[in-house]
Amino acid sequence: MxxxxxxxxxxxxxxxxxxxxxxxxxxxxxxxxxxxxxxxxxxxxxxxxxxxxxxxxxxxxxxxxxxxxxxxxxxxxxxxxxxxxxxxxxxxxxxxxxxxxxxxxxxxxxxxxxxxxxxxxxxxxxxxxxxxxxxxxxxxxxxxxxxxxxxxxxxxxxxxxxxxxxxxxxxxxxxxxxxxxxxxxxxxxxxxxxxxxxxxxxxxxxxxxxxxxxxxxxxxxxxxxxxxxxxxxxxxxxxxxxxxxxxxxxWTYQQYLGLGQGACSLIDNQRITNTKVFSKYLKGEPPLVEVQDQMLAIEDEMIFGLRKMKGVNIKIINLKYQCDVLKLYPQLNNFIENHFLVYRNNILRLSKKGYYVANQIFEVFL
Ligand code: SF4
The missing domain is CATH 3.20.20.70 (Aldolase class I)
Incomplete structure (x- = not known):
C-alpha cells in the first residue's frame, strides 16, 4: 500500500x-x-x-x-x-x-x-x-x-x-x-x-x-x-x-481517511465507518471498526480496479494476497472467453462490450 x-x-x-x-x-x-x-x-x-x-x-x-x-x-x-x-x-x-x-x-x-x-x-x-x-x-x-x-x-x-x-x-x-x-x-x-x-x-x-x-x-x-x-x-x-x-x-485501493457523518476510512489495515445517523454523530457515537478481511480486500481490489479502463494487474494481486484470483473466481474465465474481459500480460480489464455489462461482471465478487 x-x-x-x-x-x-x-x-x-x-x-x-x-x-x-x-x-x-x-x-x-x-x-x-x-x-x-x-x-x-x-x-x-x-x-x-x-x-x-x-x-x-x-x-x-x-x-x-x-x-x-x-x-x-x-x-x-x-x-x-x-x-x-x-x-x-x-x-x-x-x-x-x-x-x-x-x-x-x-x-x-x-x-x-x-x-x-x-x-x-x-x-x-x-x-x-x-x-x-x-x-x-x-x-x-x-x-x-x-x-x-x-x-x-x-x-x-x-x-x-x-x-x-x-x-x-x-x-x-x-x-x-x-x-x-x-x-x-x-x-x-x-x-x-x-x-x-x-x-x-x-x-x-x-x-x-x-x-x-x-x-x-x-x-x-x-x-x-x-x-x-x-x-x-x-x-x-x-x-x-x-x-x-x-x-x-x-480505485487503486490506497489508504483513505473519511471524516464526518457516515464517512468511511480504510487505514492501518482497518475499515472504519462513522454512524450514518446525524443525531448519533453529534453525540460522538464511536465508529464501527473492523479488521481488514482478506477476501473483502480482494473483492474491493477487483471491483474498483476493474472500474479503471487500465484494469487490474492480476500478478500483483496474486502475490499481495498469496492467492490465484482466476481460480478464486472461476466465472471470470467465462467473461474472458466471451470477450467481455480482456486478459493480456497479467492485466485483466473490461473490453469495450464488457463495459456495458460491468455490473454483471462485478457480481462475481459479491
Ligand atoms: S440531495 Fe443529494 S444529489 Fe442533491 S445536492 Fe444533496 S447530496 Fe447532492
Whole structure:
C-alpha cells in the first residue's frame, strides 16, 4: 500500500433534496444543527492530526459543502491548512455559489472544484428537483477561472426518466462548451426510499429502458473521447493531466481517511465507518471498526480496479494476497472467453462490450 493518504470530509447539508439521491444528506438548515455538526466535525478532524503529514489529497464532499455559511467552511479550512495536498477538491452547487466562496477557496489553497449539474434541460432539472441553470454554471466557472482555479469537474447523469437522445445530445454539447478539465457522467441508478422510486411506483414516469441506456452511454463515451477527454474510469473522463488523484486512491485501493457523518476510512489495515445517523454523530457515537478481511480486500481490489479502463494487474494481486484470483473466481474465465474481459500480460480489464455489462461482471465478487 502506498503510504500517502486521501482525506475525505463529509458535509451533509443540502438546500433541497434531489429526487434520486440516497447520499447521506439533510436539508435541516437550522443554525443550531449546523453549529453542532461543525463542532463535532472539527473535533473529529483535530483528533486525526497525526495523519496530516501523510495526506496528499483532500476532498470536501457532501451533501453540498457550499450550502453552509462561509464562516463554517473557513473554520474547517483553517484546521486543514496544516496539510499540503497536491490535489484539494470541494463539491459545490452552482446556484449557491458566490464570488466570496471562490475567494475563500483560493485563500486556503483549494485547487479543484466539482460542480453538481446532472443536466441542463429545464424539465429534467425539475424532475430531479434541482435548481440551477446553464448561466449559473457558466458564470461560476468564469469566476473560478478568473481567480486561478482552472481544474473544474462537472457531474452529469444520463438515462434520467423521460430523457431523449436529443436531450442528451444537447447536454453533452453544453457541458463540452464549458470546457471543464474533468467530467463524471453516471448512469442514473434508482435507489430505494427516494422520491424518484415513489414517483415510478405511482406511475408518474418510467425508467429508461436498457437499449436506450446502452445507446446513451455509447453517445457519451464517443462524444467525450472525440473531444480529447480520456475515458479512464467507467463513469469518469479527464483532459490530459486532470485525472482525479483523490478518487484514484479508491480505485487503486490506497489508504483513505473519511471524516464526518457516515464517512468511511480504510487505514492501518482497518475499515472504519462513522454512524450514518446525524443525531448519533453529534453525540460522538464511536465508529464501527473492523479488521481488514482478506477476501473483502480482494473483492474491493477487483471491483474498483476493474472500474479503471487500465484494469487490474492480476500478478500483483496474486502475490499481495498469496492467492490465484482466476481460480478464486472461476466465472471470470467465462467473461474472458466471451470477450467481455480482456486478459493480456497479467492485466485483466473490461473490453469495450464488457463495459456495458460491468455490473454483471462485478457480481462475481459479491
Ligand atoms: S445536492 Fe447532492 S447530496 Fe444533496 S440531495 Fe442533491 S444529489 Fe443529494
Amino acid at each position: 502506498n503510504n500517502k493518504i486521501g482525506l475525505y470530509i463529509h458535509i451533509p447539508f443540502c438546500q433541497e433534496i434531489c429526487s434520486y439521491c440516497d447520499f447521506i444528506k439533510t436539508n435541516d438548515h437550522r443554525i443550531s444543527s449546523i453549529n453542532n455538526y461543525f463542532e463535532a466535525l472539527l473535533a473529529e478532524v483535530v483528533s486525526k492530526k497525526k495523519y496530516f503529514p501523510d495526506i496528499d489529497t483532500i476532498y470536501i464532499g457532501g451533501g453540498t459543502p457550499n450550502s453552509v455559511a462561509i464562516s463554517y467552511l473557513e473554520k474547517l479550512l483553517i484546521i486543514l491548512q496544516d496539510i499540503h495536498p497536491r490535489e484539494y477538491t470541494i463539491e459545490t452547487n452552482s446556484e449557491l455559489y458566490t464570488p466570496e466562496q471562490g475567494d475563500l477557496f483560493v485563500k486556503y489553497g483549494i485547487t479543484r472544484v466539482s460542480i453538481g449539474v446532472q443536466t441542463f434541460q429545464k424539465p429534467l432539472i425539475n424532475l430531479l428537483n434541482r435548481f440551477h441553470n446553464f448561466s449559473q454554471v457558466e458564470m461560476m466557472m468564469c469566476d473560478l477561472r478568473s481567480k486561478g482555479i482552472n481544474n473544474i469537474n462537472i457531474d452529469m447523469i444520463l438515462a434520467i426518466p423521460t430523457q431523449t437522445m436529443g436531450d442528451l445530445q444537447e447536454d453533452i454539447q453544453k457541458v463540452l462548451s464549458l470546457k471543464p478539465t474533468h467530467i463524471s457522467y453516471y448512469s442514473l441508478i434508482l435507489e430505494e426510499k427516494t422520491k424518484m422510486m415513489w414517483d415510478i411506483i405511482h406511475g408518474k414516469y418510467q425508467l429508461i429502458d436498457e437499449d436506450l441506456n446502452y445507446e446513451m452511454t455509447k453517445l457519451v463515451i464517443n462524444s467525450l473521447q472525440k473531444n480529447a477527454y480520456q475515458h479512464y474510469e467507467i463513469s469518469n473522463f479527464a483532459l490530459k493531466g486532470f485525472v482525479s488523484q483523490h478518487n484514484l486512491k479508491y
